[in-house]
Amino acid sequence: MQLDSSQLRVESPRHHDTLPVCLSTLNSQLSTFPVSASKPIPYEATIERIVELAPETRAFYLRLPPATNFTFVPGQFLSCLLPLGGGEVIRPYSLASDPEDPLLEICLNHVAGGPGSHYLFSLGVGASLRFTGPWGTFVLSQPPAAECIFIADGTGIAPIRPMLKRVLATESPHAVRLYYAAISSPHLLYRDELEAIARRHPRFAFTPVLDAPLAAVIEDRYMAADTDRSRHFYICGVGDIVPQLRDALRRAGYERRAVQYEKW
């Protein structure tokens, strides 16, 4: 059975001015679609711009054909279909852009021995990229009702970036914080933007983590320093640091569902 694209997507407002508007629509955006009958129909975008964000780290800006209906919720990812090894290989990449941006943005490291990133780094402006999506449930399902702590490691900042901006678009008394770890200062992606956001929003604090282990910083501040366990955490990164933080926070007494994460 060939699926019609209307079966795969649900119409949703293209522009969200504020988080409450976005979040109020989330339930209606919760859609289901058949999985076992056929594969989702891929989108095909053109790479319009490539930016070297840091050594061996690039942002790819993708333009979809005019009138393409593609919407996403901050935190979601694309499932890129890469022609490798005589077949098609799936590589997921989080969307680093805002839903309102005219181009979709993904960012990734060039991984030694990684065929997916090697292929993408071989592409130039004008090349095509096929993907399905958006996918993923690492999203803000409701406006944060407590202090909101984002924790990003490396390119894990990608989904956090639009999530953070969405949260700050709400009227809320709750503090919002970002702890962002990278292997060196040049690898702190979007640093100028994040610092500018912090200057504009008194309730937002941005803490780069460069010289100390990220787990130790979080433990000192949110486990050892007080007994407040009302905070909500959103963690994204590559590798063991993500489950390490998840387990430590939950062991320290934070509610399981108050610790959301995406591990790549």
Place this chain on the structure above:
Amino acid sequence: MARLRVLFENGDPERVIEFDPTKAPFQHDGRPGSILDVLLANGIHLEHACGGNCACTTCHVIVKQGFDKLSEAEENELDLLDKAPGLTPTSRLGCQSVVEDDAEITVLIPRFTINLK
């Protein structure tokens, strides 16, 4: 050898796959010897938007027989299953559930997956 019986909620005819778990992986997505690995290698499409990396719920399956003959679910999988539509006590992610040798497993592939758009 292990035996995997696959039922489809959408009414597609069932399939039975016999395979040697010690020969895994059978292709490149999901854990070697996982339900996803076996299905894809036998031409059965099971969505796996994250590439079989335990980062979404699109490979959700419901285990009808042999639940205890699958590798134990880890916390990441359990957290994701929380968000799967039609969650049951024997739900698993196909990419994470590895089939033991000599196991007889029956899984149902749900009609729907879920997505936030």
